[in-house]
Amino acid sequence: MWILGVNAPPTGWHDSAACLIDEHGEIIAFSEEERCNRHRHSLYRKPLGAARYVLHQAGISPADVDVVALGWDSEQLYPRRFATDADFLAYAVGLDFGDRTPEVVRVPHHQAHAASAFYASPFTKAGVLVVDGHGENESSTIWTYEDGAAPRLERSWQRTASLGYAYDAASTWLGFSFLNAGKTMGLAAYGRAAGIEVEPLVDLTADDFRPAVAPLTENRGSATADEIKEQYDTVVGRWRDRYSRIAGADGPSAPEGSLTDDPNAVLVAYTAQRVIEETVRHLASLTRKAAGVEELCLSGGVALNCSTNGTLPGPLYVPPVPHDAGVALGAAWTVRPPRRHTTPLSPYLGTDIHGPDSARRRAALDTSDLVRTDLDTDDLAALLLDGRIGAVAQGRAEVGPRALCRRSIIAVPDTAGVTVRVNTLKNREQWRPFAGVTRPDYGAELWEQQEHLSRYMLGAARATALGRQVAPGVVHIDGTTRPQVLHGDEAPAVGAALDALRTQGAPPVLLNTSFNGKGEPIVNTAADALTAFRAMDLDFLVLGDDLYRKSDRTGGARR
Numbered sequence: 001m002w003i004l005g006v007n008a009p010p011t012g013w014h015d016s017a018a019c020l021i022d023e024h025g026e027i028i029a030f031s032e033e034e035r036c037n038r039h040r041h042s043l044y045r046k047p048l049g050a051a052r053y054v055l056h057q058a059g060i061s062p063a064d065v066d067v068v069a070l071g072w073d074s075e076q077l078y079p080r081r082f083a084t085d086a087d088f089l090a091y092a093v094g095l096d097f098g099d100r101t102p103e104v105v106r107v108p109h110h111q112a113h114a115a116s117a118f119y120a121s122p123f124t125k126a127g128v129l130v131v132d133g134h135g136e137n138e139s140s141t142i143w144t145y146e147d148g149a150a151p152r153l154e155r156s157w158q159r160t161a162s163l164g165y166a167y168d169a170a171s172t173w174l175g176f177s178f179l180n181a182g183k184t185m186g187l188a189a190y191g192r193a194a195g196i197e198v199e200p201l202v203d204l205t206a207d208d209f210r211p212a213v214a215p216l217t218e219n220r221g222s223a224t225a226d227e228i229k230e231q232y233d234t235v236v237g238r239w240r241d242r243y244s245r246i247a248g249a250d251g252p253s254a255p256e257g258s259l260t261d262d263p264n265a266v267l268v269a270y271t272a273q274r275v276i277e278e279t280v281r282h283l284a285s286l287t288r289k290a291a292g293v294e295e296l297c298l299s300g301g302v303a304l305n306c307s308t309n310g311t312l313p314g315p316l317y318v319p320p321v322p323h324d325a326g327v328a329l330g331a332a333w334t335v336r337p338p339r340r341h342t343t344p345l346s347p348y349l350g351t352d353i354h355g356p357d358s359a360r361r362r363a364a365l366d367t368s369d370l371v372r373t374d375l376d377t378d379d380l381a382a383l384l385l386d387g388r389i390g391a392v393a394q395g396r397a398e399v400g401p402r403a404l405c406r407r408s409i410i411a412v413p414d415t416a417g418v419t420v421r422v423n424t425l426k427n428r429e430q431w432r433p434f435a436g437v438t439r440p441d442y443g444a445e446l447w448e449q450q451e452h453l454s455r456y457m458l459g460a461a462r463a464t465a466l467g468r469q470v471a472p473g474v475v476h477i478d479g480t481t482r483p484q485v486l487h488g489d490e491a492p493a494v495g496a497a498l499d500a501l502r503t504q505g506a507p508p509v510l511l512n513t514s515f516n517g518k519g520e521p522i523v524n525t526a527a528d529a530l531t532a533f534r535a536m537d538l539d540f541l542v543l544g545d546d547l548y549r550k551s552d553r554t555g556g557a558r559r
Contacts (some may be wrong), residue, residue: 003061003067004102005332006047008092010081010225011072015178016042017325018050018093019349020058025119025338029057030399032325035524041179044324047328048094053351055095061100069105069335071112071327075135077225107331109135110300111143111151115329117299118145119338120345121317127154127291129283129361132300132324133164134228137220140283141298144291147341148170154290159228160235160269163279163302166201169239170272173247175256175266177487184269185307188433190260190479191270192300198271204282207226212273213238243268260431270301275310283461299330300324304401309400309453310434310460320347320400320456344455348490350397351524353544362544365526369534370541370548374449375493378546381500382542384412384510388553389422391515392493393529399520401459403438403514404484405491407522407529409538412501413473413511420472422511425537427518435468436480437512443485444548446471446509450483457484457512467527470507484512493542 001023007016019030033042036049055062068089074082074235084087085104094252109116113135114128125146132139138541139162142155176183191198196397201212216231223231244250247264254262260347278304288294295315303309303322319326354361381391389411398404411418413436414433423430435457438446443454446467453459460480466474474481486495494510502508516522517536523529526543531540533548 001066002058002064002334003069003335004051004054004065005069005071005328005330006051006093007071007076007194008047009044010091011070011074011077012327013044014041015074015323015325015334016045016047018047018048018054019328019329021055021332021336022338025333025336027329028347030329031351031397034046035350035397038521038528039559040519040521046092046094050094051093060096063100065097065102067105067335068105069107069331071324071331072109075106076222077228079224094273105331105335107327107334109327109361110138110141110156111334112144112327112330113299114141114151114297115142115328115333115337116321117317117319118151119294119296119333119341120319120329121297122341122343123295123297123315123317125291125293125316126295126297127287127293128299129280129287130300131163131280131283131298131302133168134159134162135233136309137223139164142283142287142290143331145297149516155286158218158220159217159223160218160231161211162235163211163276164237164300164537165232165303166211166213166239166275167272169236170243170268172236173240173243173254173268174259177315181301182304183429183432185273185305186268187259187269188273188307189480191266191273193478194266196267196270198267198274200278201242201271201275202279205276207286209279209282214241218508228499231239243271246271248364257429259429271499273307276302276305277311280305280308281311290362294364299326304458306458307480308331308459309458310450310480314451316458317344317452318458320402320404320458323401325400343454346397346490347400347456348396348406352396353393353526353529355525361526367548371551373547373549375542375545377500380493380497380542381504384410384497384501385504385506387412388539389418389425390542391529391533391538392491392542393523394491394493394542395517396545397524400456403511403512403522404456405486405494407515408494409513410494410497410513411473412506413471413509413513414507415450416472418473418511422513423502428515433473433476433482434511434513435484436471436492436509437484437486437498438509439495440485440487442502442508443483444508447481448484449465453521454485457482473507473511473546474509520521
């Protein structure tokens with residue numbers, strides 16, 4: 001039995017994705033469409049490239065697919081738009097399934113989010129909290145999940161009581177897209193560092209919360225996508241008006257690259273961040289109480305808020321794909337849960353850097369303008385210790401928005417100046433922070449410990465005095481970092497580099513950020529990696545088992 005999970009239009013209009021599982025619930029492959037078509041967030045695009053990849057990884061054709069599971073109730077949102085399931089699949093996925101149309105299972109959006117978190121976790125029972133912009137009829141939900149039992153919906157909050165809407169409004173007030181909420185979070189840290197006072201915009205009661213912008217009267221259970229969009233625009237507009245009153249302005253007075261110089265911009269970002277942090281902490285407590293266990297899973301777009309995640313006590317698990325791409329996995333797992341899940345999900349489920357025909361693909365790459373050598377760990381460590389900044393593209397790609405050392409830019413973070421250099425080469429705002437990566441034992445000396453969040457770089461942690469001393473390039477203005485720990489040979493080149501740094505007496509910690517240029521998805525294939533390497537001011541590239549340098553970067557002192 002083959003189950004193809006998708007996040008796909010018209011319901012999943014951003015971050016489309018495809019995931020293939022077998023009859024045991026085992027993941028064969030999982031990819032976000034943006035990695036394939038090279039369009040960031042893959043807006044309004046069907047997951048055709050991702051679907052073709054996951055089927056190819058299994059060695060099957062579309063005709064072999066038994067079930068297509070969608071992480072939305074498309075029938076509610078777009079009633080009578082598609083006459084048949086075949087019509088829907090042609091529009092949403094685009095594969096030719098042949099004469100036999102697979103069964104289509106429409107999984108409610110929040111249930112798909114919840115399943116993607118629980119079954120990826122090592123827990124046998126957990127409370128699951130889903131917080132995002134909205135599902136079909138809700139914005140936040142509490143679930144109890146337990147192996148061998150049907151999931152139980154404990155609580156739900158209506159769409160227009162959305163924490164996601166409140167954050168979207170702040171992001172757009174600041175001049176960002178709602179898809180750039182990470183920038184808002186990074187800017188909010190400047191308010192925390194300054195200790196500014198913010199107006200509380202949420203009222204927490206014993207078992208509920210009331211946002212300052214009152215929810216609308218809704219047509220729950222039958223609202224269409226058009227009705228939901230109208231409500232979204234209304235509520236986000238009211239939140240934006242509220243931020244304008246707080247700031248005394250309708251937007252920032254400084255350009256995006258200088259927002260930290262605008263007190264109003266910092267105030268709005270930190271105000272919205274506090275709404276999220278205070279409410280999610282409260283909802284996390286309610287979730288644990290409802291489920292009767294301390295084990296907690298988070299999912300939904302708000303679960304990407306690392307600063308909030310870092311304030312929550314454990315045991316806590318957030319999957320590597322808590323955003324909408326993750327419902328491709330959650331929908332498939334709702335149809336067929338995995339039989340066993342005793343360890344956290346490996347995120348390395350995407351495209352192999354050279355693909356299945358590695359020798360042929362490597363031979364087809366034009367690298368004549370580059371200097372190639374066999375990858376040697378000591379050479380790699382020497383480049384890093386010499387202050388060089390490079391990239392790694394090796395093995396199967398990560399899923400999710402965080403680069404986890406298989407599609408990463410890396411550098412030694414021993415000065416704050418490395419932040420300036422890496423932000424410059426990525427063409428990012430200089431006020432944005434970077435994350436660090438190390439081995440678990442050394443991470444225990446550098447920052448507060450997180451049992452699971454640091455696997456996927458999904459939780460902020462306060463740096464220790466040692467962390468601030470040896471790795472200032474990955475410590476943000478508020479004294480936190482967003483750490484990753486590497487176990488074993490999960491990312492062989494970076495893991496070997498960390499071990500070599502330790503052997504040579506240097507702190508085994510690296511700056512780690514995504515390997516992509518401004519406005520681009522993270523690189524996926526070897527061809528993507530070479531294109532990005534040539535376009536960016538990088539010193540070296542680890543590509544599979546090869547080390548490439550530009551002809552003018554083969555020598556020289558620390559830059």
